[in-house]
Amino acid sequence: MIEPVEQITDKSLRRHFGYSLKRAYARVHTAITEELNQLGLKVISYSALSMIVENPGLKQSQLAEALMIERSNLVVIIDDLENKNLIYRAQLPSDRRAYALIPTDEGKALAVRAGDAVADAEAAVFGHFDPALIEQLRPAFDRIWSR
Amino acid sequence: MIEPVEQITDKSLRRHFGYSLKRAYARVHTAITEELNQLGLKVISYSALSMIVENPGLKQSQLAEALMIERSNLVVIIDDLENKNLIYRAQLPSDRRAYALIPTDEGKALAVRAGDAVADAEAAVFGHFDPALIEQLRPAFDRIWSR
DNA sequence: TATTGTTATACTCTATAACTATA
């Protein structure tokens, strides 16, 4: 006889730390997406803008590699940032195949505002974490993907 | 004069803990996906199978809510598990609109094997973490999405 | 020959609306 199940448990999945990680990241991602959306940016275009402001003159292929996305998928992201007058493609005299990506003053200003908005959103999500724990975790997590 | 950029940095993005989290999760996800792929499962179908084994008889709508996915997207996942003879849809006498999801013996066995494979993959990725730190992090991360 | 940016395309994931059969 098959009975309805009243209370659902997920003990077998909670065994996996990646499960906690995934759901935690989903919350951070949602919070950040909402903040950036108000500034007309997506997470990926914010990342691209930040990298261009920090590394003015880098090429699209360099940016794609740094962001771990395909060159082909970066094109529309750069198009969008350029259409919003946040960056522009400049000719590289040393290599006429490539573009040097340069931030505008508007792009620099928005990168600062967006960076603070993201930091605020993260602070709200991780507010109950001990700041010392965060600083302990940062290098530990970074080691995971840097090897 | 525009010069090529030699060394790319990402200091402005590393400021954000979510950035570390995202990349760390990407690595775990890749490792888990590769393991599960060898068992003919995706991450989402493994999650569904595990939940059905742990909660035999639950309805699709209950499972969709637990996994935080849409009912409509669960259909093909359940179809796949059923085609592989890992679970089956049984009629619920108490509600003829709904199906009770029941694991087969094969499904129960695969859930155990897959669970161990996922645990092994995670251990490889988080191997350099102090086990005590993991246990400290688990409830902290879980609190993020349980509120 | 190889690389850069680009276009086209396909595949996955996810979200929404609408339908049927039941409640």
Next chain:
DNA sequence: TATAGTTATAGAGTATAACAATA
């Protein structure tokens, strides 16, 4: 009226192949 499962579909995100211009 509302709910469970289903179908169709549209929108993101992502990966691959091929091309023109240049190295």
